[in-house]
Amino acid sequence: MNSPASTQATPLSFSRSRLVFWYTVFAALSMAANLGSQKLAYHVYQAAFAVPLSVCVGTGIGLVVKYLLDKAWIFRYEHRSVAHGARTFALYVLMGLGTTFVFWAVEFAASALFHTENARLAGGALGLTIGYLTKYQLDKRFVFA
16 A cells, blocks of 8 residues: 555656656657757748757747646646646746756757757757656656645
């Protein structure tokens, strides 16, 4: 039987391995949405500031996808009202600012080192992985607590 502490550690009463599996699947889906929309935005618009704009587009899309998946499936979190939902999303974004900085730093460092779009996107994938590992702990403790 789960103690309250173990239930908090696994919000859906998943075993640790199932929680890691589903969180990884959802992180991969969010990463695909982020990096795919970056790639699409970059190919649609290749003028001034094309890379930073594509990164912002991807970040926004990835953020929304990840939030919806985490809220519904990982944390099974329900909003009490529209205002509560807006505050929860704002807190989710706030918790993501530091992890987004890490993601962007790794992505832009890979771009600066290797000067290719594939390297930039691979750096983005690495940065997102580091960020998501940290973000889960922040979300569990502060956003969906």
